Amino acid sequence: MKHGKPRITHQREVILEELKSVRTHPSADELYDQVRQRLPRISLATVYRNLEFLTDQGLVQKIEVGGRQKRFDGNPEEHYHIRCLDCGKVDDVDLDRIQSLDKSISRTCGYKVIGHRLEFMGICPECSK
Numbered sequence: 001m002k003h004g005k006p007r008i009t010h011q012r013e014v015i016l017e018e019l020k021s022v023r024t025h026p027s028a029d030e031l032y033d034q035v036r037q038r039l040p041r042i043s044l045a046t047v048y049r050n051l052e053f054l055t056d057q058g059l060v061q062k063i064e065v066g067g068r069q070k071r072f073d074g075n076p077e078e079h080y081h082i083r084c085l086d087c088g089k090v091d092d093v094d095l096d097r098i099q100s101l102d103k104s105i106s107r108t109c110g111y112k113v114i115g116h117r118l119e120f121m122g123i124c125p126e127c128s129k
Contacts, residue, residue: 006057012050014038019060020074025081025090027069063090065119078115084124093120 008016018034019026026034032047051072054060061073065083071090073081080093102113 006053009050011039011042011046012054015047015050016054016059016074019054019072022074023092025063025071025073027071029069031072065090080118080120082120082122084127085121086123086127089124089126091124 015031015035018038019031022034024030028048028051029044031051032042032044035042035047051060051062055062055072058076061076063071063073063081065071065088068083068088073092075092078097080095080097081090082093083090098118101118102116105111105116106113
């Protein structure tokens with residue numbers, strides 16, 4: 001059994017770089033198309049596997065929205081998202097985390113709150129036209 005920090009392979013490095021180069025919160029399929037420009041022989045399964053690894057390591061965020069394809073965010077810091085109900089696009093919300101929410105929930109139901117995810121929903125500017 002290996003100990004220490006897991007190795008960031010060249011493939012993982014390229015996937016992470018490509019994910020951080022966009023703010024579009026791509027699906028694994030979209031990121032696969034992007035990564036193939038640099039690594040033509042990479043498989044979709046490898047991209048999926050490495051995205052799961054990078055998520056487990058806390059280097060990327062997996063955005064899971066009900067009934068939709070998972071999306072990935074190269075910004076691992078906790079932040080909020082807004083999703084377009086028409087086209088499914090996901091954007092960051094420029095809003096400070098509401099720390100008092102964790103404390104309020106903890107007081108209300110007795111849980112030790114570790115964190116929270118809050119997703120806003122609406123219609124994006126492109127779909128509103």
